[in-house]
Amino acid sequence: MNATDANSAVPPLGRSLLAIALVGIGLVLGWALWHQANAQASLTATVMTELPNSGVTNPVTAVLLNFRAFDTMLELAVLLLVAVTAGMLGERRTAPAGERPAETVSVSPLLLSLTRDLTPVMILVSAYLLWVGAKEPGGAFQAGAVLASAGVLAHFSGRSWRSDHRDTSIRMLLVLGTGAFLISALAMLGVTGTYFDYPVAWAGIWILAIETAATLSIAVMLYVTFCAVMPGGDRP
Amino acid sequence: MSELTSGPALLAWLISLPLLGALTSIALKHGGRWPALAVVIANLGLACWLLASTQSAPLRYALGGWEAPLGIVLYADTLSAMMIGITAFVGAVVSWYSLDYFTRDSSSERTFWPLWCLLLTALNTLFLSGDAFNLYVGLEILSLSAVALVTLSSGLEAIQAALRYLLVSLMGSLCYLLGVALLYQAYATLDLALLAEVSGSGMLERAALALMVAGLLLKTALFPLHFWLPQAHAGAPAPVSALLSALVLKATFYLILRLWFDTLADAATQMGSLLLGLLGCIAILWGSLQALRAQRLKQLVAYSTVAQIGYLFALFPLLNDPRVAGAAFDSVIYFVIAHACAKGAMFLAAGNILTAAGHDRLADLRAANLPSAITLFALAIAGVSLIGLPPTGGFIAKWLLLQSALQVGAWWLAGVVLLGGLLAAAYIFRILAVCFDISPPPAAMQPSSQGAIVSAGRQWSALILALAALALGFLAAPVLDLFDANLVTD
Amino acid sequence: MSTSLLFSLCGIALFLLGLYVALTTSAMLRRILAINIMGNGVFMLFIASAYQRGEDGVLITDPVPHALVLTGIVVAVSATALALTLVCRLHELSSASHEGPE
Amino acid sequence: MMHLFDLLLILGLLSFATLSLTVRDVFTSIVLFISTGLIIALTWARLGAPDIAIAEAAIGAGLTGALLLAAWRRLQPAVTDQRTHCRNGSSSPTGADDERH
Amino acid sequence: MNRHMASSIASTTLLSGLIWWILSDGALESWIIGVPAILLIVGWSLSQQNSFQSLPRFFGLLEFVPYFLWESLRGGIDVARLALAPSTSINPCFISFDLQLPKGPAQRVFINTVSLLPGTLSADLLGEQLIVHRLRGASDGDQDLRECERRVARMYGLTLTDADPGQSSAGALRP
């Protein structure tokens, strides 16, 4: 049976040794931090100086979409990579041998109405987060996650969105986010001569456009990944 | 800024081109291989260009025009150019091999090309980026795409190996990130060059270095942390094994090198180098012994990787010694590139045998299972390079290593290297023995033994990599000149 | 003890807790949870280092760690999703091979 | 006073995380993990990082929870007919143990 | 049908616009994102099955809200008293309640409201029967539920066919 002891791959002696070692590491790290506590180094001043040149007024968005846009592009590439892989593994899933048949429990009409009421609100909140990200907390990722949640809710109420990654439109949406970053970076290389260098006057609207693309893409990527994990496959 | 763009913009292209390839490859429903191939070839051209342009001075490029503490800076010297070059070369040959390896338009094939492009993006990013956090994101793309590539072979063992690999590398990445967090807390900068200037040798730097290196060691599979490697490298499809063994491990090793001897050099202690060297020695012996005992061909090759990684770390004590640091660096780079070619050739050839015979159990393999003499030739040359016999690249690397070890009187190291060479000879001869065994295969094997026919492209690509390992032996002087031209050591 | 240091130490504790469980458990799902906890510990270290008070007691937060953590969260979610897909796939394959074709 | 809040938050966070990683039943573990995500979102809010708090709320409350529950469901040992009867003793290699009271 | 559709689109647009206005704090330039989002919502709601939903009448809503707030206040106080009392004196049971509201939004609003009334909780819907869980036994009858149903009906401008409260079955299902 699955007693707690059976769950551990390590014998008790090894576990206690490990625990002691980790406590030691913790003490060392704690000590190092304690001595560093008064340093108070930060990049706040630098960010604030350059903020007017970034096109947005929310410093976090400025860092994400302008100063360190390359990181964000790679982060979207990670999501894309996972969505594609999960889609492939989901595709390979054969008829459920060890899996239970699809739920026979009927969907409650109340859940349907919840989906109907909540989806518009979720879309609005997502759009709001996207828009407000330029000056206050919010941004593409948060917006995309909320939008994907709307998809998840629809999935549970039996109204799945289209999610087959073999669909051309889905694949276009998958690459849209990373593509928007990359194309704009390369376009800027052609126009201004510097990779990812947005002209200050246009930076705001340009960043909004990229973020919109990223939001849609993030939502689709998260949703496709979710469908690959769902029992019963991604087909409704 | 603007007058610099023509040259250094090359760095930006080196990372965006593979990414562009990945995106196009995903967007196309069929034939995603063509953009990927185009990108791989273009990448090879760019890599040559980079090698040429770093000869005069290192390149530096601030992305978006934002300078260091705020933005991300790309940076290339001859070491990174060399790594990018070997990546591009091995990558191109493996791509050629993969053209015939995967079934056209199968889901594996459609997934392979984008993933491989993303892997290439990650590799180039890791070699070029000068930003600690950007390196973290690069590491994550590297490991996630590597894991995803392993899952392309759909068997139970492959998935198991992929999962273990994934969890291990996630832990490694997080250890690395914790180190980055400590450094940021102290210095509020992520730029490696700036960190190298300001960081001292306090407790915090030591802790950060230890964490970052430990995380990377886990991904590089140095001896006690190698447990995930054999399964993953042996279970993956052949071209993927070649990429993982030849390139992916080298990328994380390169980062350790950078951190240990450049960015946080003040915090790195002699003791630490010695410890790494010792682990490297154990890895040489342990990996070779395991390779001797392996039942399957791909397992044997994978264990040999564990041993070869050991050589890289065995050099650490020498790298710290000012008398021989130069020669030791040459030796490291030679080990890296020679091993990349030889191991790539080995895995590709093993893939050919696996396809031809339908299995890779050493006990049941016979000469009749070999696709042709080309594959045999590739195996033999690559094997000789791994043993370290003249006139191959592996020999040059070992020669440089022995020379510097003897110069500083590290007899124990020389002994381990010689012993490792003997053990390598022993396990390589296990493979070669198969090739000359003309007795008929066991009867039980007969019906399934007639595997598929291996295309000429797959055989020649294996041979090309092996010949490259051979050529490295003859071209030692020019290659090392390329490398030494403009190296910034400490 | 300052707020920043307090939460930094909490972050380290979370990291080590996650590491311990990730190394000792054999249940894959729990190992994935443990790795997530590790990640949250590291993120907490970043966020705690961003939390600083100026001389007049006004809160000044450093936006760079915030951006880094946001990127880190996305990466962590992706990695978790991939791990979960693999765990499920592994389970299916192994239960299929245990029970044989039915 | 705020220090008391901080301490309580940290105490809650550590106890939720510890319980989530040590409790025997995997389902409870997941529920506790989701709750831990919530407390972490509170911590981000406390530390003046609303951007991340929003992301954590969206991810922790929405997606990760659903993902984990979906995976947990797929790891359950297959029960074909007798739906109310958990099959005892069939421990899966992935370690998903089912709940018994 | 077309008038239904038009009014449905109009009400969706108006409601979404109102929420957007609330969210964006009335910022004018926010409509760059807001208008596409609202169009998306209208498109989405048209793609749903039976997207034409009857809406509550405005004055009916004004009448219903105070009742609802008062009842949920009572419900909260009631359950808090039970929870804080030294000895729990609850006697839970299920009753079945015959719905008279037709299927549709009004019925669902009613079901949701039931969960916020004092002592009742809607537990399941079987055809036209609502299974209600009561904290204080079945003895109270279902006056409160009837009352609530009537108010919901009035909000939607519906008339219930059978307004006599005494007729419906309120039998206890399970102790």
Place this chain on the structure above:
Amino acid sequence: MTLELLSVLLAIAGVVFFFAGALGLLRFPDVYSRLHALTKADNLGLGLIVMAAILQSSSPAQWLKLILIWLMVMLSGAVTCHLVARRARRIDSRVDKTLESNARQEESGA
């Protein structure tokens, strides 16, 4: 000043309801009763706290946003409460039906 006092009083009342909800969750005997405690007490508690916050904020959009938050919590609270109760009830009724047959099986097995 009185506004602030009122606001604090409302918030205190809200916290009391949250406390009652948590206590009910602990003390009530079965899932359904606990659901009562949760939905009603918590929604009321949140409503009071939202009211307290409204008294302190100045812009009407802010008020409406807070009310929107409350409405969302209430809507999802009511629906999830119904769904959880529905699931619990359906499982219960199934258990009732199979309980006898299980008991019979165990008897014959023992």
Place this chain on the structure above:
Amino acid sequence: MTAYLIGLVVLLLCTLLLGLVRVFSGPSRADRMLASQLFGTTGVAIIVLLALITDMNGLHDVALVMAVLAPITSVAFVHMAGDEQR
């Protein structure tokens, strides 16, 4: 006044810890899930109060997202938690 509010937030955190007992003791999965539902609502309340205390209006958006996404896990639970003996 802020002190009072902080006191209230501390109390709310205490109720969270109270709810932990229910997650731990079960007995059924629904009970555990209910407790996490409690955490969701309490979390929204804490964030609203924190927004008052620190005067950060951005926190309202955190509360909004929490409120809107609260049902996802519960719905997922109802959909997937499967059957159990009680």
